[in-house]
C-alpha cells in the first residue's frame with residue numbers, strides 16, 4: 047500500500063476536509079505510486095492561513111538570530127538526509143540522482159547562507175540634518191507569505207522562498223507542485239524536527255485551482271512568491287493587484303548560449319550538453335538556444351551531435367543514466383508537439399525527436415534528446431519555451447549579430463558566451479539583457495549567494511536567493527528619534 051501523506055497545518059499532519067486524495071507516480075515507471083497526497087480546497091487553505099496568522103504574532107518577535115538557529119538546524123538535518131531525499135525526488139520527478147543530490151544541496155546552501163542573515167538583516171543609520179536627532183532604517187516582516195512552487199527544483203525552490211521569509215520573521219503557507227509534493231513534505235518534516243514552532247510553516251497540497259487560487263486571493267496573505275510559467279505568473283499578478291499584495295514572480299526562459307570562433311569547442315560542447323539536457327531540459331535556465339558563429343558552426347554541430355547520441359536516457363536512479371524522463375504525460379506531449387512544429391517550420395532535425403519505447407521505456411515518459419539546426423529567428427521553437435530536451439541551433443556571423451539574436455526574446459533569464467577573447471566576453475556581459483550571464487559555462491548553475499532572476503517576461507523585478515531575497519520578504523521602516531526636547535522641523539528649521 048502506498049503511503050498517504052497529509053497536509054501540515056498548525057504543527058499537525060491533517061487530512062484535507064475534502065476527504066479526497068491524488069496519486070503521485072514515478073515518471074520513469076508509472077506502475078510505481080510514490081505516495082498519495084491530499085487533494086485540498088479553500089477550506090484547508092483557510093485553516094492554514096489562520097494558523098499562520100496566529101503564529102505570526104509570536105514568531106515576528108523571536109529575535110532574528112534565534113529564528114536563524116532553527117534554520118541552521120534545518121541545514122544540518124538536510125545534510126544527514128541528503129541521500130534519502132534525493133532518492134525520493136528522483137522517484138517523484140525523474141531527474142538523475144546526481145542532480146537531485148544537487149537540488150537538496152541547494153536547499154542546504156540557502157539554509158546556511160540565509161540563516162547567517164539572522165545576525166545581519168542590515169539596515170542603515172545616517173546623520174540627521176537636525177541637532178540631537180538619530181535616524182535609522184530597519185527591515186520589518188510583512189505577515190503570512192504564500193508560496194506556489196514548481197516541480198523541476200522540488201526542494202531547492204521551496205527553500206529559496208521559505209528560508210528568507212522565515213528569517214525575516216514572516217510565517218508561511220506553501221502549495222507544492224502536484225508532481226512533487228513528497229520533496230516538500232520531506233523539507234517540512236525536517237523543519238518540524240529542527241524545532242520550528244507550530245503554525246510558522248504550513249503546507250497544503252492540491253491543484254492550482256483548488257489551493258493556489260484561494261491562497262493567492264486570500265486577504266490575509268501579504269506576499270505571494272511564485273515560480274512557474276509566465277502565463278500563470280500573469281494570473282498571480284492580477285490576483286495580487288486589487289489589494290496590493292507583494293508579488294514575486296520567477297517565470298519562463300529561452301536562454302541563449304553563444305559560441306564564438308575563439309571558443310574551446312570541446313568545452314562549449316560539454317556546456318551545451320549539460321545546459322540543454324540536464325534536468326531533461328526542464329529548467330527555466332536551460333540552454334534552449336545555441337547561437338554559433340559561422341566559422342565554427344559545422345565543427346561545433348558535428349561534435350555536439352556525436353556526443354548527444356551517446357547520452358543514455360533512462361531511470362534516474364540508475365547511476366549509468368545521463369538523462370531521465372519528462373515529468374509527466376502532458377509535458378511529454380508538449381515536447382512532442384513542439385518537435386512537430388519545429389519540423390513543419392523547416393528546422394533541420396539532426397537527432398532525436400521521438401519518444402523512446404520498448405522494454406522499461408514503455409512504463410515512463412522518455413524522450414530522445416533532440417537537436418534542431420539551421421533554425422531562424424522567426425521559428426516557434428526558437429521563440430517559445432518548451433521545457434524539455436529540445437535544443438535549437440542557429441548560425442550568426444558576428445558577436446553583434448549573436449547578441450542581437452540572444453536579446454531577441456520575450457524572456458531574459460540567463461545567457462552565456464563561449465570565447466577566449468576577453469573583449470568579446472566583456473561586451474557580451476554588458477549588452478545581453480538578462481538577469482544572469484555566464485562566461486565559458488552554460489546558462490545553468492546559479493549559486494545561492496548571488497541574486498537569481500530575470501528581465502522582461504521572466505520576472506517582475508524581484509530576485510530570489512542572495513541577500514536580495516530579503517527585499518521580497520521584508521519592508522523598510524525608517525525611524526527618526528529626536529532627543530533634543532524641542533520641536534525641530536525637517537526642511538524648515540535651520
Ligand code: UN1
Pocket residue numbers: 152198199328329330331332489490491492493
Ligand atoms: C530553474 O532553472 O528552474 O541555476 C532553477 C540553476 C539552478 C536553479 C535553476 N541552480 O540552474
